[in-house]
Amino acid sequence: MEIRGVTIVDTFAEAFGMRGARVVITAHTLEWARTSALSMTGFSTSVIGCKVEAGIERTLAPDETPDGRPGVSVLLFTMDSASLPTRLIERIGQTVLTCPTTACFDGLPGETERLPVGRALRVFGDGFQSSKVIAGLRYWRIPVMEGEFLVQEDFGKVKGVGGGNFLILAESAEAALRAAEGAVDAVRELPGVILPFPGGIVRSGSKVGSKRYKNLIATTNDAYAPTLRALTATDLPDGVNAVLEIVLDGVDEASISAAMRAGIDAACQPGVRAITAGNYGGKLGPYHFHLQKIMRGDAGGGS
Amino acid sequence: MSDIVTLTLRAPLERTVEAEAITPDRFQALGEREIAELPVWEGARQLRLGELFDVRGDRAARVRVVGDCSRIDALGAGMSTGELVIEGRAGRYAGTRMTGGTVHVAGDAGDGAGLEMAGGVLRIDGDAGDRVGGARLGASKGMLGGEIVVRGAVGAEAGSRMRRGLIVCARAGARAGEAMIAGSIIALGDVGEDPGRYNKRGSIVVLGAVSVPAGYAYDCTYEPPHVALTLRMLRARFGVAVENGGERGRYRRYSGDMSELGRGELLVREGA
Numbered sequence: 001m002e003i004r005g006v007t008i009v010d011t012f013a014e015a016f017g018m019r020g021a022r023v024v025i026t027a028h029t030l031e032w033a034r035t036s037a038l039s040m041t042g043f044s045t046s047v048i049g050c051k052v053e054a055g056i057e058r059t060l061a062p063d064e065t066p067d068g069r070p071g072v073s074v075l076l077f078t079m080d081s082a083s084l085p086t087r088l089i090e091r092i093g094q095t096v097l098t099c100p101t102t103a104c105f106d107g108l109p110g111e112t113e114r115l116p117v118g119r120a121l122r123v124f125g126d127g128f129q130s131s132k133v134i135a136g137l138r139y140w141r142i143p144v145m146e147g148e149f150l151v152q153e154d155f156g157k158v159k160g161v162g163g164g165n166f167l168i169l170a171e172s173a174e175a176a177l178r179a180a181e182g183a184v185d186a187v188r189e190l191p192g193v194i195l196p197f198p199g200g201i202v203r204s205g206s207k208v209g210s211k212r213y214k215n216l217i218a219t220t221n222d223a224y225a226p227t228l229r230a231l232t233a234t235d236l237p238d239g240v241n242a243v244l245e246i247v248l249d250g251v252d253e254a255s256i257s258a259a260m261r262a263g264i265d266a267a268c269q270p271g272v273r274a275i276t277a278g279n280y281g282g283k284l285g286p287y288h289f290h291l292q293k294i295m296r297g298d299a300g301g302g303s
Numbered sequence: 304m305s306d307i308v309t310l311t312l313r314a315p316l317e318r319t320v321e322a323e324a325i326t327p328d329r330f331q332a333l334g335e336r337e338i339a340e341l342p343v344w345e346g347a348r349q350l351r352l353g354e355l356f357d358v359r360g361d362r363a364a365r366v367r368v369v370g371d372c373s374r375i376d377a378l379g380a381g382m383s384t385g386e387l388v389i390e391g392r393a394g395r396y397a398g399t400r401m402t403g404g405t406v407h408v409a410g411d412a413g414d415g416a417g418l419e420m421a422g423g424v425l426r427i428d429g430d431a432g433d434r435v436g437g438a439r440l441g442a443s444k445g446m447l448g449g450e451i452v453v454r455g456a457v458g459a460e461a462g463s464r465m466r467r468g469l470i471v472c473a474r475a476g477a478r479a480g481e482a483m484i485a486g487s488i489i490a491l492g493d494v495g496e497d498p499g500r501y502n503k504r505g506s507i508v509v510l511g512a513v514s515v516p517a518g519y520a521y522d523c524t525y526e527p528p529h530v531a532l533t534l535r536m537l538r539a540r541f542g543v544a545v546e547n548g549g550e551r552g553r554y555r556r557y558s559g560d561m562s563e564l565g566r567g568e569l570l571v572r573e574g575a
Contacts, residue, residue, distance in 0.1 A: 067532045068550060103528050130504065130566070132487065132529045133448075133467065135536045141529055150528035 001292045003265065007274040008291050013165045013260070014279035015287035018047075018077040019084045020160035020251060021115065022057065022107030025096055030059060030070035036102045037072040039095035044076070045197045048206075048218055052087040053077045053162060053249050055194030066105045067150075073107050075194045077162050077249045084157060085115040092151065093121050097142070103150040108251075109137075111156030118151040161287050164193075164248035164256035167205065167224065167276045168267050173242040175271025177201075180244040186266035192255030193248050202245040205278060221278070240273050253287055261294050305360035308338065312356055312370025319394065320345050323377045324352060327385025327404060331364040364404075373413065379406040382423070395432070398425040401449070414458065420468070421447040426541065430455035436470045437463035446470070446486060452541045459495070462488045465505065471537060480507045483567060489533065491545060502560045502567030508533075510545065510552075510572040519559030519569050526553050527570055 001008040023040070027033035037056050044054035053076070060071040076091065078084045096104045104118075122129045122140040129142050131153070138153035168183070170176035184200035187193065195201075206218040213219070222228045223235040224243045236243070246263055250256040264275050277291055308330045324341035333341075338361065339353025352358065356368075364385030372378060373392040380396060383403040395413035398406040402422040414432035417425045418439060435457045438445035446465040456474040463481040470488045477495035480488050483505030492511035499507045500516060508530055515521075534550035537543040554570040 066535070067528060068535050069531075132506070132533070134469075134529065134533050135540065139529060139532070141527075147523075147525040148528055150532070 001295060003268040003295065005270075006268040006272045008264070008295055009274055009276040010290075010292055011277050012279055012282070012291065013163070013277035013289040014282060014285035015161050015163040015165075015256065015289065016079075016285045017287070018053070018079060018160045018162035018249060019081050020075055020077040020158045020249070021084060021088055021155050022158075022251070023074045023076065023088070023092065023096075023155065024060065024065060024071050024105040024107040025074065026060075026065045026067050026069040026071035026103050026105070027099070028069065028101035030072075032099065032101050033070055033072045034059070036096050036099035037074050039099065040074055040076075040091045041196075042095075044091075045202075047077075047079050047162075051078065051083065052091070053194075053196040054091070055196045055200075055249070057194055058189045058191060067103055069103075075160075075192075075249065075251065077160055077196075079162075081157065085117060085120070088115060088117045088155060089120050092117060093124070097121065097124065097144070097149050097151070100146060104152065106152045106155040108156030108158055111158055113157045114154035115157055116153065117155045118153040121151055158251050160249060160251050161253055161256050162249040163285060164250065164260055164287075164289055165245055165278050166260060166264055166267075166291065167243050167245045167278065168272055169224075169237065169240045169274040169276060170242050170244075170272045171239055172271060175269070176242040176244045179267040179269045179272045180246060182266040182269060183246050183263035186262040187246070187248070187259045190255070190259050190262060192252065193250040193259040195246060196249060197247055200246065202247055205243070205245045208280065208284075235276075237273055245278070253289075256287075257289060257294050260289055260291075261297070264291065264295060304362040306363055307365040307367055308335075308358070308360035308363045309367045309369065310352070310356040310358055312368075312372065313354075315371060316355070316374040318345050319374045319376060320350070320355065321376045322352070322355075323380040325366065325368065325375075325378050325387070326380065326382035327364040327366050327387055328382050330366055331362055331385060333361065335359070335361040337361075373411070376413070378408075379404075379425075382406070392429070393427075397427075398423070398451075401425065411455070412453075416453075417446060417449070417451040417470075419445055419447065420449045420451070422449045424449060425451045427451075427453045427455070431457045431472070433458035433460055433476070434463055435461040435472070436465055436468065437461065438465075444484065452537070452543060454543075456492075462486065462505070469533070471541075471543060474511065480505050480567075483507075487533070489530075489537075491543070499560055499567055499569055501563050503564045504566045506568050506570065508554070508570045508572075513569070513571055515557055515569060515571070516559065518561050518563075519557035520561060520565075522556040522558055524553055524555050524573060526551060527556070530554065530570060 041054040057073040065071040125142040205221040210216040210219040376394040392410035396415040399418040411429035436446035453472040457472040459476040474492040482501040485504040494513040553573040557569040
C-alpha cells in the first residue's frame with residue numbers, strides 16, 4: 001500500500017492494556033489550566049522511567065466543563081490498577097492543587113470503578129476542609145492561601161490501551177521531523193488519546209531488553225538506528241537516514257485506531273519513504289493495530 | 304397497566320385531609336379500584352381516596368393530581384421512587400420524609416414541604432410555607448439529603464436543623480438555616496432576619512440582601528468555586544437562572560455561628 005508515494009508496511013503495532021483516568025482541570029483562564037496540565041504531564045513519557053504516561057488530551061471550552069470555566073482534559077495511564085490512584089494523588093496534589101485558580105474534576109463519570117483521589121487530597125486542609133454534594137457528586141473544598149481548591153471526591157478508572165505506535169522512515173532528519181510534526185498536529189485534539197512523549201514524538205525507540213547489559217529492560221532500537229546500519233541486523237530500507245516514532249495511549253482501541261489513521265495520513269509527506277510500526281511478533285501485547293487495515297478503514301484496524 | 308395514574312379532585316375540600324397514601328410507590332403495585340380504596344384521613348375520620356378523587360389509571364410510577372390540593376397534606380410523604388405531579392397548590396408536608404423520586408408542585412405549597420426528606424427532588428413552582436426542608440418540632444435533624452427547588456419565596460425557618468442536602472429559593476423568610484448541622488441553602492434573592500442561628504457546618508448563600516447576624520465573623524471576599532458549580536447545575540437541571548451577573552461572582556464570606564462550632568458559612572454576593 002502506498003499513500004502519496006509513501007509505503008505503508010504490512011505490519012502492526014503491538015499494544016498493551018493499561019489503566020487510565022481522565023482529569024479535567026479548569027482555571028480562571030485557559031492559560032492557567034494549560035499551565036497546570038503541562039506541569040501534571042511533565043516527566044510522564046513512559047512507565048519505564050516515569051511510572052505513569054500522561055498527556056493533554058484536548059482543551060475544553062467553558063460550556064464543556066463542570067464549572068463553566070475554560071479547561072484542559074488530561075489522560076494518565078499506568079500499567080496496573082494499584083498504582084493509578086497513587087500517581088493521581090501525587091500529580092494532582094503537586095501540580096493542580098498548587099496552581100493558581102484551578103479546580104479539578106473527574107472526566108470519566110460513566111466509569112463504575114472509582115478512585116478516591118479527592119478524598120485522599122482533602123487532608124491537606126488540615127481539618128478545615130469541607131465537602132459539598134452537588135447533583136449527587138461529592139466535592140472537597142480545601143482552603144488555600146488564594147481561596148479554595150475544589151476537587152472531586154473520586155475519579156473513574158478505565159481499562160485503556162498503551163503503546164499504539166507508528167514509525168516514520170524518512171530520507172533526512174528534517175523530513176522525519178516535519179512529517180512527525182504534521183502527525184502530531186493531526187492527532188492533538190482527537191478525543192480519547194494522548195501522545196505522551198516530548199512534543200508527541202520519540203526519537204529513541206526501544207527494543208525489549210539488551211544485547212549486552214542483562215539488567216536493562218529496554219535499550220536502543222538498533223534495527224532502526226541509521227548509524228548502526230552496517231553493524232546490526234537493520235530494518236532500514238535504502239535511502240532512509242532518520243526515523244521518528246509516534247507513541248499513542250488511549251481510552252480504547254477505537255481511539256487509538258482513529259488517531260493512528262489521522263497521524264499516518266498526515267505523516268505521508270515528501271521525503272518520507274515508509275511508515276511502519278513496532279511489535280514483538282504479536283506474542284506480548286493483546287492489541288494489534290494493523291497499519292494497512294487502519295488506513296483502509298477496515299473495522300478500526302485493531303485485533 | 305397504564306403509563307400514569309391521574310387523580311382528579313371531585314370537589315373543593317372544606318376540611319384538611321391527610322393523604323399519605325398518594326405516592327407513586329404504592330400506586331405502581333395497585334389496580335384502579337385498589338387505589339380508590341386507599342385510606343385518607345379527615346381528622347379522625349377515615350375516608351376512601353375514591354370519595355375525594357376520580358381515579359384513572361393503574362400500576363404506574365407516574366402520578367398526576369389535578370385540582371386545588373391546598374387542603375391536602377402529606378402528598379408524596381415518604382415516597383422513594385417515581386414521579387408525583389401536583390398540578391396546582393399543595394397542602395402542608397408535601398414530600399415530607401421522601402427518600403427518592405420527584406415531587407413537582409406546580410403552584411404553592413404549605414408549611415413543612417420536604418420536612419425531613421432524605422433524598423429525591425422536590426420542585427415547587429410557587430411559594431412555600433415555613434420550615435421547608437426543616438425538622439419536626441422537637442426533632443433533632445431536618446433534611447438528610449435530596450434537593451428542594453422553590454421558584455418563589457419560602458417562609459420562616461427553611462432548612463432548620465438540616466443535616467445534608469440543598470434548598471434553593473427565590474427569597475427566604477426569617478431564621479433560615481436555624482441550627483443547621485450541614486447542607487446548603489441558596490437564596491437567589493433576599494433573606495429575612497437572623498439566618499444561620501446556631502449553624503454548625505451549613506452553608507447559606509445569599510444573592511440578595513441580608514443582615515449578617517452577630518454570631519458571624521467576616522473572613523474574606525472571594526469567588527467560592529462550589530457556588531458557581533452549584534448554580535450551573537441548577538440552571539442545567541432545573542432551569543433556575545441567576546440574574547445580576549450570572550453564576551460566577553464574588554462573595555463576602557462570614558464564618559459562624561460562633562456560639563456553635565463556627566464551621567458554618569454565610570456567603571453574601573458582592574454588590575447585593
